[in-house]
Amino acid sequence: MMVFPGDFLGYAEEYIPGYGVYEEDGKLFAAAAGKAVVEDKTIKVIPVKTIPEIEKNDVIIGRVVDTRSSFAMVEIARKEGSERALRHYDRGFLHISNMSDGYLKNVEDGVRYMDIIRARVIDSNLKLSIKEREMGVIRAICEKCGTPLQKMKDKLKCPECGNVEKRKVSEYYGRGEW
């Protein structure tokens, strides 16, 4: 079975999580794109290269399409420096531990649904990091009124309604094309 990062694979009572599998609240999710295989009681994901054009250390621009309690899924729009759009289902995996050098209590303190982010690819299976100063959220809209938020030190503020929201904000916030 072909799986993509974030796909639900089964329950922790059924399987032992192996390579490329992430456990959260007793549920098992794919942390990599590849083939899900069960051996004895262990479920693992054997990575396949779905996107040869994206490699470790590349910088990507993407949109947060889902957040769970400890990670976010990012739809990768493009690799920085390349114009070619990618297939819509190319998704990266951003774990809360790769969102900041400091401790984040919630995923939402780092990124939120529909944010546009600039991220570093840290392995060949589209695992992402936004720890670097230049990485993080580059565009976000106000949760209350939908207006694009403006950068204010390490927080974001809505020029319309004054709402202030927390994010892991990139130094590139609001700059240039995304």
Ligand SMILES: [Zn+2]
């Ligand atoms: Zn607002």
